[in-house]
Amino acid sequence: MGPFPLFGRLVAASVRGQARYPMSTLMLTLGQFLATGIEMVTIWALFDRFGEVRGWRLGDVALFYGLVNVMFAMADALGRGFDVLGTEFLRTGAFDRLLLRPRTLALQLMAHDVRLSRLGRLLQGLLVIAFATSHSGIAWTPATVALGLFAVAGGVALFLGILVLQGTLSFWTVESLEIANVFTYGGVEAGQYPLAIYERWFRSILTFAVPLAAVAYYPALAVLGKADPLGAPAWVGWVSPAAGFVFLGLSLIAWRAGVRHYTSTGS
C-alpha cells in the first residue's frame, strides 16, 4: 500500500475510534469551538471601546484571526503524534514499534490520533473569516482565494514544523515539553493581530525565526489590498507563504537527526 492510501486508512481508523464516543466527541468539539472562539470576544470588546488599533479595523483583525486559527486547527489535528511523542511513545517504548514498520515515521505519527474536536477551532476560524469578509468588504477573486489557500497550506506546514521540532526535542528530554506552546498557542495568540502593532524585536522573531508573518500577515495584507505600514513591497505576500514549507523541511531534517540519536527506553 502506498503512503497516501495508508495514511488515509490510519486517519479513518482514528476517526472511527472517536465516533464510538459520540457525546464525548461532540462536547469536546463544542468546547474547542467556545474556548477558541472566546478570544474573539476580547477583540470585539477592545474595538468597541477603542474604535481601531493603529489604523486597523475590526474586520481586518478578524481576517488575521480567522486565518491563523484555521491553520493551527489543521496542524494541531495532524501534529498530535509529535506533540505527545515524549509521553506516549518514547517513555513507554512504543516508538520501537513504529520503527519496526517499513513505513515513513512522520507519516505514522501524523496519522496518530487525528482528533475530530479540532473541527471546533476550524469551524470557528472559518466563521470569523466569513465575518471579516462581510465587515471589511473583502471581494474574493480567484487570485485571492488561491493566495488564501496557499497561505493556509504554508501556515499548516509552519505549525506542523513547530510540532515536529517539539517532538524532536523530546528525543533528548524524554518528556513532552510544554515550552513549545510558546510558539504554537503563543503563535496563534500573536498572529491574531497584524504584526505591525508589535515591537520591533518581537516582529523580528515572528518574521525570521518562526515565519508566522510570512504565512499570515503578508498574504492577508495582499487579500485586504492594504499597503504594509512597515514598507514591504506588495508582491511579498504572494510568495512569502513558501517560507512555511521551508520551515517544515528544516524541521524534518532536525527530526532525522533526532531519530538517529534515539535509544530505546523499553526493555
Place this chain on the structure above:
Amino acid sequence: MSALRPCTAAFVSRFLQMLQYRTAALAGFATQCWWGGIKVMVLAAFYGTGAAGGTAMPLTHAVTYTWIAQGLLALLPWAGDPEVAQAVRTGAVAYDRVRPVDAYALWFARTAGWIAARVLPRLALMVMFAALVLPLAGLGSWAWQPPADAVAGLAALLSCALALLLSASLVMGLNIATAALLNERGINALAVPVVVVLSGNLLPLALMPEAWQTALLLQPLAGLLDIPVRLYLGHLQGNAAWGALALQCGWIVVLTCLGRMAMGRAMQRLDVQGG
C-alpha cells in the same frame, strides 16, 4: 477542633505533594511570561491609538492587571481535581464515603491545597519577573506596579485568600459534576471559556462594554480575579471595598451550600466502579 484536623491534614498533604512538580511549574511560568508579554503589547497598541477608550482604566493599570492575571492563572477553577476524577473512575471514592469525616469538607480542603500549591510558586516567580526583572531591563512602562497604597495591598491580599476559597468551591462543583457524570473531559472543556471571560483573565472586566459593567461585577466569577485586582489598584475603596469583600464571602457561602446539596444527591446515586 477535632472535626477540623483531618481537613487541615488533607490540605497540607496535597499542598506538599503538588509542590514537588517543579519542572511543570517552570515550564508553565515561561509560557505565562510570553503570554503576558503579547497581551501587554496588544493593550499598549490599543491604548496608543484612541485615548478616549482608556478612560475606564489607565494603561499602567491594565498592564499590572495583565501580570496579576498571569500570576494567578492557576487560581482559576479550570478543571476538577484530577485526583477526584481518578477516584471516581477507579472506585476509590468508596473510601472517602466510609471515612468518618464530612466528605464535602475533606474534598474541599484537598482541593484548596491543590490550588494553593499550584498558584503560590508561579505567583512568586511572576512577581520577580514582572515587578523586578522588567524594570531592571529598562521596560518600566511594561512592569507590574506596586499597589495603590498599603491598605489597598492588604485588602487585595485578603481578597486573594477569599478568591482561593471561592475557586475551591467552584472546583468542588466541577468535582461533583464529574462524580455524577463519570466523565471529566467534557465538563472541563465547557468550563474553560466561561471562566476566562467572567473572571477577567481574558480582558479586565472594566474594559468590557459599559452596559455590562454592573452584571459583570456582581456575578460570582468576578471574585476570582477581578475584585482582588480592583482592590489592589485602588479602584474600590472604603465602603465599596468592604462591599466587594462581602460579595466574595456571599458567593462562597452560596456556592458551598449548593455544592453540599448537590454532593449529597450525587453520592446517593453514585455507583461505585471497580471491583
